[in-house]
Amino acid sequence: MSMFDDMVGERDSEFTGLKGMILRYVGNVYTLVLVGLFFLAFAQAYPGAALPLRICAGISFVLAVIIKPLKMWWQGRQNVDSAQG
Numbered sequence: 184m185s186m187f188d189d190m191v192g193e194r195d196s197e198f199t200g201l202k203g204m205i206l207r208y209v210g211n212v213y214t215l216v217l218v219g220l221f222f223l224a225f226a227q228a229y230p231g232a233a234l235p236l237r238i239c240a241g242i243s244f245v246l247a248v249i250i251k252p253l254k255m256w257w258q259g260r261q262n263v264d265s266a267q268g
Contacts (some may be wrong), residue, residue, distance in 0.1 A: 208251045215247035 198206060222240035226233040 200223065211251050215243050217237035219247065225263045 219240040222236045222243060226240065229236070251265035
């Protein structure tokens with residue numbers, strides 16, 4: 184294995200740079216969409232609780248798209264605040 188490591192050299196992680204940012208974003212979206220689909224499946228299985236479960240599914244679908252940019256905005260805001268204070 185060390186001969187192979189010597190030939191290839193040091194490798195970067197696949198979760199660095201733009202590619203890593205895209206992979207993390209897609210992973211978050213995928214997870215939250217699955218959660219929303221589970222809410223919808225439970226809403227069909229339990230008609231008595233369908234309305235709250237459908238609302239939770241809608242919230243999950245919206246969060247799937249905005250949670251990562253919102254987190255990045257919040258972290259940037261915290262960095263600006265800490266630099267000023």
